[in-house]
Amino acid sequence: MQQVIPGSWSFPSEFGTPFLSGELTTEVHPSSELTSRKSERVSLEMGAGLRQRGGTGVAIQILDLSTDGFRASTHLQLAKGTDVWLRLPGLEPYQARVMWAKGNFVGCAFERPLHPAVLDMIVKKSGRP
Template structure:
């Protein structure tokens, strides 16, 4: 039995229901084959591992530099221009120059 002289301790873990950090929109996990490069020039394969209307995380087969402007060809959507905001070995995060439409985002998520 607990009396008023005994301290009562509670332990609980807190997890926010929805945390975006610095992101403006939540990213959705995907696994999509895509291409870097414009038209027939310098087109290299990459994989999109998450996406939002504002950007995407890429796995690449060659390093790309932070601050680079890229063209990303997304399946079912086509080419979008983006800037590489961070890069770590063969993974990078890019921000689209123009946000994707909700319909384009839905297309990518449903693939």
């Protein structure tokens, strides 16, 4: 729901500067970066392996997963644009690219999307209801 409050300009003010009283709205528009997801994310907690190019695999915790990517907790310091390979239980490694990193959290996009049936299988294996 949007509420619009009309207004007007007044000049000069008692402080020698113009006052702006314009139209205000209570509608919030989140940035497109936050709303531009290609597919729905599934929240889950699951251990997995992650490897950087030329590196050895380390254990990470997957926090959410979709056909297009994942969010994870890791001790690695990964920069945006880094290529990584995610090893989910029972599957071959999937190549992904780090899209953002903040503290111990990273968000990665798969180079090729997971098939929806594969995502369903992973979710079931995670024990998520």
